[in-house]
Amino acid sequence: MVSRVIPVDPFDLVIFGGTGDLARRKILPGLFRRFCAGQVPSDARIVGAARTDLDSDGYRQMVREALAEFGRDIACDEGTLNGFLDMIQYLAIDARGETGWAELAELMVGKGRVEAFYFSVSPALFGDLAERLQHWGMADEDSRIVVEKPFGHDLASAKELNATLARYFDEKQIYRIDHYLGKETVQNLMAVRFGNMLFEPLWNAQYVDHVQITVAETVGVGGRGEYYDKAGAMRDMVQNHLMQLLCLIAMEPPARFDPDAVRDEKLKVIRSLDPVLPHHIARGQYDAMPGNEAEMPSYREAVDHPRSRTESFIALKTHISNWRWAGTPFYLRTGKRMAARSSEITVIFKDTPHSIFAEDAGRHRNVLSIRLQPNEGITLGVTIKEPGPGGMRLIDVPLDMTFAEALGVDGSDHVDAYERLITDVIRGNQTLFMRGDEVEAAWAWTDPIIEGWEARHDVPKPYDIGSDGPTDSTEMMRRDGREWRKVTP
Structure with a gap:
């Protein structure tokens, strides 16, 4: 039985921590599998963002290697892989500094499509990322953020983290992910x-x-x-x-x-x-x-x-x-x-x-x-x-x-x-x-x-x-x- 695949609308997805283990093992292979299944439109854009000093070509090569290691079971030909890699860009960004934010804002603003920001980083950086997204005009009412666990270390830290994110995003924009x-x-x-x-x-x-x-x-x-x-x-x-x-x-x-x-x-x-x-x-x-x-x-x-x-x-x-x-x-x-x-x-x-x-x-x-x-x-x-x-x-x-x-x-x-x-x-x-x-x-x-x-x-x-x-x-x-x-x- 083959399940019915319904394509999603065109989107921009920024993966903060785009060179990290989770991005390489799960996020990027998952996106590639959905692309091969026809669920990700070809005009979607995936932006890797991290402190690592890379250009887009270097990042695409890293993604290719990650898919070879962690997406071996994905049945797609070389042409499809190249089509997926063409969607990918990279920006070197400092979560607590100013490096790369102007370039990201220029890339994202005014496209009239779903904009999602995946915080695949330490929870200590959630507030910094949220603040800069707002400062640079990217935290509008249609944007969404995805945050990974651990969501706090105890009740006090969870409340503080919730309050921090709530300063920049409504609850309906925050996606706290639990892969289970x-x-x-x-x-x-x-x-x-x-x-x-x-x-x-x-x-x-x-x-x-x-x-x-x-x-x-x-x-x-x-x-x-x-x-x-x-x-x-x-x-x-x-x-x-x-x-x-x-x-x-x-x-x-x-x-x-x-x-x-x-x-x-x-x-x-x-x-x-x-x-x-x-x-x-x-x-x-x-x-x-x-x-x-x-x-x-x-x-x-x-x-x-x-x-x-x-x-x-x-x-x-x-x-x-x-x-x-x-x-x-x-x-x-x-x-x-x-x-x-x-x-x-x-x-x-x-x-x-x-x-x-x-x-x-x-x-x-x-x-x-x-x-x-x-x-x-x-x-x-x-x-x-x-x-x-x-x-x-x-x-x-x-x-x-x-x-x-x-x-x-x-x-x-x-x-x-x-x-x-x-x-x-x-x-x-x-x-x-x-x-x-x-x-x-x-x-x-x-x-x-x-x-x-x-x-x-x-x-x-x-x-x-x-x-x-x-x-x-x-x-x-x-x-x-x-x-x-x-x-x-």
């Missing part, structure tokens, strides 16, 4: 919930025993050690990615599929979250791989901080205090150097009120699994009779809808999250972007958790590379008579 919301399965979660009568009547505390959200990574901190040791798994993953997944699972049906209607319901979920008790938190740091310490060092060695108390793993239990979910626990878990790379939301339904079968038939539950990566898809586990003679023996079997198989989607049809979100920016659709009050509400819930373990001087527990995390995480579930779903690729 651009994943096909995340959006299908809304379609499954609100487009099918089958699930919504069961989507509440009466029928759902608990919900698990897991984002497991096999990689370590890599080159992000300096940043990560100041952030940790709670700030880097839970406050944004996992929080957004929790909101989509738990929110009430919005009145319509409209940006503010959806985000209003997500905000209600965050504001309904209970505080997390200390014994409902498990934190960990990965150990070195025995016999392979050079290739897989411990977390503390990777960040060059022998006494670090920053977590590379966190698991926690929380509740949502509203009529729909009162009494149903939500378990969140994320970590690095785990057994497999896997992102999954699992809804475990309750037992039937009364079993008519003998005890040896076993305990069986319906489980809805939404896989975000890899192998995006949705699986519903149902109980059936085991084939053959010998009595009523029950087994669980999956009703599996792996998107690549069910929809006939191959690699060339795959749309990366960044591709989808960037085209939404051009279209002016904020549904999959976080609103400022959402960000602040998430920090208001997160900050007391972090302040609590810092006040207690908690030390993360070690866990083996390639495991499912520290034993404290397993014990937290066992105390509730439950267990984590096995992390599988």
